Amino acid sequence: MRADRTIGSRLGAYWRQYDIALVGGAVFAFILLVTILASAFAPYDPMARNIKNRFATPSTDYRFGTDQLGRDVLSRVIHGGRPILAASFTAVLSALAVGTIIGVAGGYIGGWPDTALMRLMDVMLSFPSILLAILIVATLGVGLLNVTVAIGFAMVPVFARLVRSIVITLVYEEYVLAARSLGASDLHIIRKHILPNMMPPIIVQASAMLAVAIGVASALNFIGLGVEPGTPDWGMMVAEGQRLIFDAPHVPLFPGLAITITVLSVNYLGDGLRDHLDPRLRRQGI
Amino acid sequence: MFNLRTFSTILIVILFLVSLGTATAQDPQYGGTLVFGAESMGDSFDIGFWHGFGGVHVIDTIGEGLVRADFENGGAQPGLAESWEISDDGLVYTFHIREGMTFHDGEPVTADAIVRSMKRPINPDDPSYIEGMYMYGNQGASNWESLEAVDEHTIVLTLMQPNATQLLVFSRPDGVIISPKALDEYGTEVGLNVSAAGPFKIERFVPGQEAVLAANEDYWAGRPYVDRVVIRAYPDEAGILAALEAGEIDMTLYAPFTSVPRLQNSDNIRVEVGAPLVNLFAGANVAMAPLDNLLVRSAINYALDREVLIEAGLNGFAEMPASLIGPLDLGFDESGREISVYDPERARELIAESGLETPIPLDLAYENNRFWPQLAELIAADLEAVGFDVTLDRLDTGSFWGKVGDGQTQLSINQRSTFVPDPHGKAILMARAGAEGSQTQHHALQAADELDALITAGISTADPEERAAIYQEFQALMLEQLPYIYIGYLTPPIFVNKRVQNVETFGTAGGRINLRGVWLSE
Numbered sequence: 150m151r152a153d154r155t156i157g158s159r160l161g162a163y164w165r166q167y168d169i170a171l172v173g174g175a176v177f178a179f180i181l182l183v184t185i186l187a188s189a190f191a192p193y194d195p196m197a198r199n200i201k202n203r204f205a206t207p208s209t210d211y212r213f214g215t216d217q218l219g220r221d222v223l224s225r226v227i228h229g230g231r232p233i234l235a236a237s238f239t240a241v242l243s244a245l246a247v248g249t250i251i252g253v254a255g256g257y258i259g260g261w262p263d264t265a266l267m268r269l270m271d272v273m274l275s276f277p278s279i280l281l282a283i284l285i286v287a288t289l290g291v292g293l294l295n296v297t298v299a300i301g302f303a304m305v306p307v308f309a310r311l312v313r314s315i316v317i318t319l320v321y322e323e324y325v326l327a328a329r330s331l332g333a334s335d336l337h338i339i340r341k342h343i344l345p346n347m348m349p350p351i352i353v354q355a356s357a358m359l360a361v362a363i364g365v366a367s368a369l370n371f372i373g374l375g376v377e378p379g380t381p382d383w384g385m386m387v388a389e390g391q392r393l394i395f396d397a398p399h400v401p402l403f404p405g406l407a408i409t410i411t412v413l414s415v416n417y418l419g420d421g422l423r424d425h426l427d428p429r430l431r432r433q434g435i
Numbered sequence: 436m437f438n439l440r441t442f443s444t445i446l447i448v449i450l451f452l453v454s455l456g457t458a459t460a461q462d463p464q465y466g467g468t469l470v471f472g473a474e475s476m477g478d479s480f481d482i483g484f485w486h487g488f489g490g491v492h493v494i495d496t497i498g499e500g501l502v503r504a505d506f507e508n509g510g511a512q513p514g515l516a517e518s519w520e521i522s523d524d525g526l527v528y529t530f531h532i533r534e535g536m537t538f539h540d541g542e543p544v545t546a547d548a549i550v551r552s553m554k555r556p557i558n559p560d561d562p563s564y565i566e567g568m569y570m571y572g573n574q575g576a577s578n579w580e581s582l583e584a585v586d587e588h589t590i591v592l593t594l595m596q597p598n599a600t601q602l603l604v605f606s607r608p609d610g611v612i613i614s615p616k617a618l619d620e621y622g623t624e625v626g627l628n629v630s631a632a633g634p635f636k637i638e639r640f641v642p643g644q645e646a647v648l649a650a651n652e653d654y655w656a657g658r659p660y661v662d663r664v665v666i667r668a669y670p671d672e673a674g675i676l677a678a679l680e681a682g683e684i685d686m687t688l689y690a691p692f693t694s695v696p697r698l699q700n701s702d703n704i705r706v707e708v709g710a711p712l713v714n715l716f717a718g719a720n721v722a723m724a725p726l727d728n729l730l731v732r733s734a735i736n737y738a739l740d741r742e743v744l745i746e747a748g749l750n751g752f753a754e755m756p757a758s759l760i761g762p763l764d765l766g767f768d769e770s771g772r773e774i775s776v777y778d779p780e781r782a783r784e785l786i787a788e789s790g791l792e793t794p795i796p797l798d799l800a801y802e803n804n805r806f807w808p809q810l811a812e813l814i815a816a817d818l819e820a821v822g823f824d825v826t827l828d829r830l831d832t833g834s835f836w837g838k839v840g841d842g843q844t845q846l847s848i849n850q851r852s853t854f855v856p857d858p859h860g861k862a863i864l865m866a867r868a869g870a871e872g873s874q875t876q877h878h879a880l881q882a883a884d885e886l887d888a889l890i891t892a893g894i895s896t897a898d899p900e901e902r903a904a905i906y907q908e909f910q911a912l913m914l915e916q917l918p919y920i921y922i923g924y925l926t927p928p929i930f931v932n933k934r935v936q937n938v939e940t941f942g943t944a945g946g947r948i949n950l951r952g953v954w955l956s957e
Contacts, residue, residue: 198816200747204693217693217809218747373803378827379812389808392672392691395680 170421248308256316356419481626483568498611525597709944718874753923766906
């Protein structure tokens with residue numbers, strides 16, 4: 150019993166340190182895998198209608214049941230992550246790239262360009278990201294590409310402000326001053342000394358923003374600003390199934406759960422990464 | 436101890452009580468509040484500017500026109516006018532106004548008051564005049580030569596041209612008569628303070644949300660049974676369904692059709708099925724390629740599997756279509772059913788014949804509510820199966836009609852319920868005058884003038900047989916030209932709590948609720 154306790158307490162300590170990150174990471178990796186290889190995992194064609202078999206409840210043939218047009222809900226849920234995840238990843242990576250350029254430029258150059266850029270970012274930040282995204286989609290027009298652009302645009306200031314705040318502390322670090330006194334070019338200093346040192350917080354921020362992006366992309370698809378109706382997509386499926394909540398709850402339930410689980414897993418992964426990468430928050434070892 | 440005599444006595448008493456209970460349950464009862472769930476609630480009840488069905492339901496519940504429509508048998512029933520005569524040439528209408536009636540504000544309903552209210556859309560000097568009120572077109576006012584109160588209880592209307600629908604349009608929501616005192620006192624704001632002479636009067640109104648209506652003790656046909664009617668708007672169908680099942684609302688037309696099979700087995704809800712008064716159709720913009728091509732429109736007609744559309748898109752709540760005119764309308768031509776059929780092979784042949792490169796790109800516009808999204812997806816699948824590449828254009832109601840009005844839609848699906856039992860209400864969709872703002876943009880149609888002439892003939896002919904023949908010719912031409920492709924005649928489910936009795940399903944099916952005879956068995 151004593152040995153068990155020891156193993157148990159060691160596992161428990163390990164679990165306490167990495168629990169959320171591990172679970173979040175594993176679940177999200179699974180979701181990504183299923184989404185990328187959707188065609189291999191889906192038991193049926195997500196668009197195939199079977200009018201005679203509408204609103205079938207979950208069974209061994211149709212694990213998640215069928216929807217209002219007799220389409221297999223499981224296959225649609227498996228395929229339905231593609232638009233949202235593609236839009237979210239692209240948006241976050243683009244926002245990260247653009248935000249980094251703006252943040253580094255502002256923080257490194259300083260002076261009036263910095264002030265101008267940061268005031269612009271402040272204006273953008275003053276809009277809630279979903280509202281800003283809706284405004285942008287309303288201007289650009291409906292479609293998944295525009296949803297991606299809108300989310301990315303709305304997230305640029307988050308990265309720009311973060312990067313700038315890191316850069317202004319890094320430029321006074323001794324190794325940067327030393328490199329400069331040795332005659333290193335600005336580009337060299339940014340590439341070799343500044344960018345590598347700001348990666349951990351950026352990664353943490355990116356994972357947090359990915360969860361937000363998935364939520365916003367689902368919401369935009371839900372209100373019909375993203376994918377075309379009928380497309381297997383979690384947000385669209387919840388929107389189409391909303392009216393069936395009392396009569397065929399499985400139709401909106403499963404895509405809704407898919408959104409929830411995905412956002413949760415990304416959040417947990419982000420939390421774990423933050424704990425792991427942020428020295429101020431890093432816990433004591435086992 | 437029980438003996439046979441005691442037992443028999445108890446049995447007789449029980450039977451008597453039960454029979455008493457049954458008898459009272461069958462006799463109309465006064466009292467109670469009926470809550471009606473609507474899909475919207477406007478900001479005003481101006482009979483010249485309502486929008487959304489919630490507003491119409493309120494106007495229909497508080498209002499009274501010269502006549503009421505008989506949706507079941509066609510024709511008009513007495514309203515404020517207890518009788519009327521129409522001259523042989525169909526030009527002079529003499530209305531005899533019931534005596535002793537009052538508006539909700541206590542003003543007497545006189546011939547002068549009625550004439551004042553009826554002239555509102557044609558009298559720019561009236562303090563309540565607003566340009567563009569619905570009545571001007573809907574009430575046929577441009578065809579009125581004169582409208583006079585000849586004595587306190589007699590009105591004479593003289594027309595320039597005969598108008599076969601003139602009598603019935605007075606039963607429309609925009610035919611409701613408003614108290615002259617309210618028109619003077621509130622002017623253009625009268626929509627917030629409507630004082631009419633109908634069975635209920637406004638007690639409280641929260642714009643956009645609900646209207647609380649109280650029984651009018653002085654209604655000419657007697658006080659309605661229920662004390663109060665609340666017409667409340669819900670943001671979506673799921674909300675309406677939840678409220679219906681929770682007993683929060685007693686009656687609605689706007690719960691999802693998909694819930695009917697379950698609700699039919701419910702302990703407290705009854706589903707009644709309405710008459711086929713509403714047409715569902717796809718309007719083809721004939722001013723724009725590829726729908727300017729009759730072969731393409733014809734291909735769409737044969738591509739639609741209406742049995743599936745009705746079963747899967749409308750949960751079976753529709754009849755197979757024939758034409759723009761409904762099965763209960765004068766002059767309905769059954770033979771249209773042979774044209775509105777599913778024949779995908781023929782559709783493909785027609786597309787090949789058109790010489791257009793496939794897949795033919797086509798936009799399908801629809802409103803993002805009720806059954807439209809589901810219907811649109813099914814229609815798109817049918818069209819793609821025969822050689823179209825369909826883009827679904829899901830729009831909110833305002834954007835949908837904005838796009839239609841600008842002539843920017845290609846194929847668009849919608850409905851027509853006419854508010855009065857007369858074929859003209861549907862035929863007028865093809866009038867030349869409104870073509871630029873319509874789904875079909877039919878000014879570009881080859882037969883536009885011919886159709887317009889038939890519509891005019893249909894309305895200016897008094898003899899029912901002659902009118903029927905005109906509408907048959909109209910239907911044949913419509914089926915030849917196919918500016919509209921028909922989906923079905925909606926037979927909408929009417930959801931009522933089992934305590935609601937004596938629901939008038941005919942008018943209700945067309946969006947005209949009539950609650951004056953409804954009572955609650957509780």
